[in-house]
Amino acid sequence: MKKDIIRILRENARLSDKAIAARLGKKEKLVSDTIKSLEKDGTIKGYQAIIDESVLPELAVKAIIQVKVRPEREGGFDKIAKRLCKFPEVSSLSLMSGGYDLGLEVDGKTLQEVATFVSSKLAPIDGIISTETHFLLKKYKVSGKTMENDETFERLKVSP
Amino acid sequence: MNMKNRIAQHIAVLPKSGIRDFFELVNTMGNDVISLGIGEPDFVTPWHIRESAIFAMEKGHTSYTSNLGLLSMRKEVCKYVEKNYKVRYNPVNECIITVGVSEALDLIFRAITTPGDEIIYHEPCYVSYSPEIKMAHGVPVAVVTKEKNKFALDPKDFEKAVTPKTKAILLNFPCNPTGASLTPEDVREIARIAIKHDLIVITDEIYSELTYDAKHVSIASMPGMKQRTIFLHGFSKAYAMTGFRMGYACGPADLIDAMMKIHQYSMLCASILAQEAAIEALRNGRPEMERMKTEYCRRRNMIVKRLNQIGLKCVMPKGAFYVFPNISSSGLSSKEFATRLLQEEKVAVVPGTAFGECGEGYVRCAYATSFEDIEEAMRRIEKFMKKIK
Numbered sequence: 001m002k003k004d005i006i007r008i009l010r011e012n013a014r015l016s017d018k019a020i021a022a023r024l025g026k027k028e029k030l031v032s033d034t035i036k037s038l039e040k041d042g043t044i045k046g047y048q049a050i051i052d053e054s055v056l057p058e059l060a061v062k063a064i065i066q067v068k069v070r071p072e073r074e075g076g077f078d079k080i081a082k083r084l085c086k087f088p089e090v091s092s093l094s095l096m097s098g099g100y101d102l103g104l105e106v107d108g109k110t111l112q113e114v115a116t117f118v119s120s121k122l123a124p125i126d127g128i129i130s131t132e133t134h135f136l137l138k139k140y141k142v143s144g145k146t147m148e149n150d151e152t153f154e155r156l157k158v159s160p
Numbered sequence: 161m162n163m164k165n166r167i168a169q170h171i172a173v174l175p176k177s178g179i180r181d182f183f184e185l186v187n188t189m190g191n192d193v194i195s196l197g198i199g200e201p202d203f204v205t206p207w208h209i210r211e212s213a214i215f216a217m218e219k220g221h222t223s224y225t226s227n228l229g230l231l232s233m234r235k236e237v238c239k240y241v242e243k244n245y246k247v248r249y250n251p252v253n254e255c256i257i258t259v260g261v262s263e264a265l266d267l268i269f270r271a272i273t274t275p276g277d278e279i280i281y282h283e284p285c286y287v288s289y290s291p292e293i294k295m296a297h298g299v300p301v302a303v304v305t306k307e308k309n310k311f312a313l314d315p316k317d318f319e320k321a322v323t324p325k326t327k328a329i330l331l332n333f334p335c336n337p338t339g340a341s342l343t344p345e346d347v348r349e350i351a352r353i354a355i356k357h358d359l360i361v362i363t364d365e366i367y368s369e370l371t372y373d374a375k376h377v378s379i380a381s382m383p384g385m386k387q388r389t390i391f392l393h394g395f396s397k398a399y400a401m402t403g404f405r406m407g408y409a410c411g412p413a414d415l416i417d418a419m420m421k422i423h424q425y426s427m428l429c430a431s432i433l434a435q436e437a438a439i440e441a442l443r444n445g446r447p448e449m450e451r452m453k454t455e456y457c458r459r460r461n462m463i464v465k466r467l468n469q470i471g472l473k474c475v476m477p478k479g480a481f482y483v484f485p486n487i488s489s490s491g492l493s494s495k496e497f498a499t500r501l502l503q504e505e506k507v508a509v510v511p512g513t514a515f516g517e518c519g520e521g522y523v524r525c526a527y528a529t530s531f532e533d534i535e536e537a538m539r540r541i542e543k544f545m546k547k548i549k
Contacts, residue, residue: 023531025461158183158197158508160287160336 001026005034013047022087050143062091062110062136065118066100069128077101080127089117100132111135166456168377170294177287178514183497193446194537195508196525199336199399201481205437206448212440213433216505225432227424228416229257229408233435236442237408245365246381249410256416257430257438261366261394261407262288263423268362268390269296271418277327278364282313283516284484286336286364290516296337297524301326304518307486310475313341315349322353323373328360331379334367337515338484339460339477344377351382360415361389366407368481369449372457374478380410387412397480398449399441404434456481459527459534466538467525470545481528484512488521490548498523504547505540 001024008020015139017035038044053059067084071077077095081102085093088138092105104122108114115133139147179197186193204210216222228234233469234251242248255371258264265288273279275297283302291302303321305311318329324489331350333342342350354361361379368376394407409419423429460477467474467485474485487497494511501507512519527534 019535022462022535023309023458025458025465153203155198155200156183157186157193157195158179158510159199160179 002034002038002043005031007050009035009044009047050145052147053139057109059107061111061114062139063106063108063114063118064134064136065104065106065122066096066132066134067102067104067122068131069101070127070129071101072127080125083125084122087117087121089114089121169281171298174291174294177291179287179510182508182510185499186478186502189502189506189508193502193506193508194533194540196527196529196534196537197508197510198526198528199482200402200528201397201452202480202528202530203400203452205400205404206441206445208428208437208444208448209401209437209441211436212443213404216433216436220438221432221538223432225257225429225435227420227429228255229430230432230435230439233257233439233442234408236439238410240442241391241393241410245368245376245378247378247386247390247410251393253413254416255408255410256420257435258394258407258423259394259427259430260396260405261364263405263427264392264407264419265289265292265362265364265395266295266408267422268392268415269293269298270422271415272360273298273464274327276325277325277418278325279328279330280318280321281330282318282332282335284311284330284337284512284519284522285515288333288404289330293470298302298327299325301541302518304516305338305340307334307475307522310478311335311338311484312346313350315346315353318350319353319357322357322359326357326359327464328362329354330362330364332366333372334366334376334477334479336367336480337482337510337512337519338475339482340475341374341376341478342370344375347377347379348382351379351385354388357385357399359388361385362392363389364392367391367397368393370453370456370481371479372453372460376479390415395438395441398452399438399445400452401434401437401441404431404437406430406434456527459531462531463525463527463534463538466535470538470542472541472545481526482528483525484519484522485508485525487523488520490545492548494520494523500548501541501544504540507537507540509546 017032018028021031069080072079089106090104091107094103096103106114118131118133234255238249238251254319269292273296278299278301279293280301282305290300301321303317305313361377380391390409390411392409395401463483464474464476471489472485472487474483477483490497494513498509498511509523509525512522
């Protein structure tokens with residue numbers, strides 16, 4: 001039941017509790033209580049629209065930044081990662097396997113703004129060994145949705 | 161030759177499918193029609209299946225295949241059938257790949273029918289059964305399935321229809337248009353009667369993966385039935401592959417051999433691209449199929465609940481993606497109901513009479529369309545029912 005609700009919300013978070021209840025054949029009250037408990041225990045962190053980000057000037061420029069760090073004796077990568085999370089410019093952050101340690105996605109209005117963030121805020125942080133900035137040119141697919149509308153293909157309206 | 165008689169007698173008298181007329185009418189109605197008249201999944205074929213057809217083309221697999229179909233595919237089919245239906249077939253001589261179940265039906269009817277043989281089938285049913293029997297110069301004998309029996313075939317009614325001329329019985333459960341299934345007891349009883357009267361059983365189990373609540377039982381798996389049963393199945397419904405036209409038949413070697421003769425002279429073989437896609441569906445299609453099934457089940461629960469609330473009595477179907485509500489509370493005939501609902505509220509449903517005369521008083525609603533569209537269609541039907549009362 002919890003997983004079913006999460007799957008439905010992940011597909012479309014704007015569905016009402018009533019609509020979700022209809023899909024699952026459960027009472028609306030039960031659905032809304034479950035969602036509240038999922039929000040409370042942190043399973044659901046929030047709700048966002050999947051948008052074409054180029055429409056917002058503050059999201060016009062994006063960069064993927066690959067960061068190598070020196071893990072600390074106590075706290076490993078977590079301590080520095082938590083610190084980096086505090087920057088509002090960082091929209092996502094993950095610990096990676098492979099050639100670098102932390103993968104960041106950074107948003108900004110201009111190329112200059114993102115470059116300044118890297119050189120003056122990110123790189124000087126103690127524990128950061130190196131950064132490699134890759135500017136994002138075009139997004140094709142975000143959260144499972146393709147950015148360009150696919151051609152629609154119509155089925156026959158009535159078939160046996 | 162007299163030009164007036166240039167169409168063969170038995171084809172000239174064949175009626176066109178009732179769905180056809182309705183299709184023409186719906187097409188004149190513009191784009192805001194919500195159609196519950198579509199007998200195919202609203203999902204696109206899963207990407208990994210489409211991709212394997214593309215890959216087959218890239219590899220240059222564009223030739224004929226063996227008449228029976230690729231041996232690799234027949235092996236996968238037999239493995240799948242054994243696992244899911246508990247019957248073991250030899251891929252070498254007990255399995256044939258066809259262009260949809262439609263072709264397989266045509267093959268088996270032609271293979272077993274000597275002019276005048278009677279073939280029993282149940283109504284309301286898929287539109288092509290009776291015409292296909294007639295095209296094979298057989299005599300279709302309809303047994304009515306009733307709402308009070310949840311549209312399952314009553315074995316007693318079946319036995320009453322048996323005559324010395326009866327050659328075979330055709331079963332289609334889960335059923336289009338009613339969504340009905342058979343209980344294991346019914347299946348066992350029908351098998352007993354078939355053995356008693358020495359009949360062939362043709363079982364079209366195209367919707368069997370889409371069985372909700374209970375587990376599907378194939379009559380082919382009953383003791384003593386394999387040697388007299390032709391098991392028909394395909395990929396259109398469970399794997400959303402209608403356009404690939406992929407079906408198959410499994411059965412005793414002599415029947416498959418006879419079907420193969422007709423197939424080799426008329427169709428030669430099914431498309432190799434579709435066969436390669438079907439192999440991928442058999443090997444790796446299960447998770448996507450289960451996902452689609454979950455969604456169908458949710459829609460079924462909602463549509464049945466809403467129709468009953470609206471006052472259109474509707475049996476909870478056990479399978480497929482159809483419901484067959486009783487519309488007699490509207491005071492209209494099936495055709496009037498469907499036509500007025502389309503013209504006044506822009507919802508397309510198929511009159512029950514398209515599936516046999518006994519479908520009068522019912523309409524078929526397919527829930528192979530989005531949850532939101534079904535909800536909106538139910539609001540419109542509710543409005544329609546309030547208006548006509």
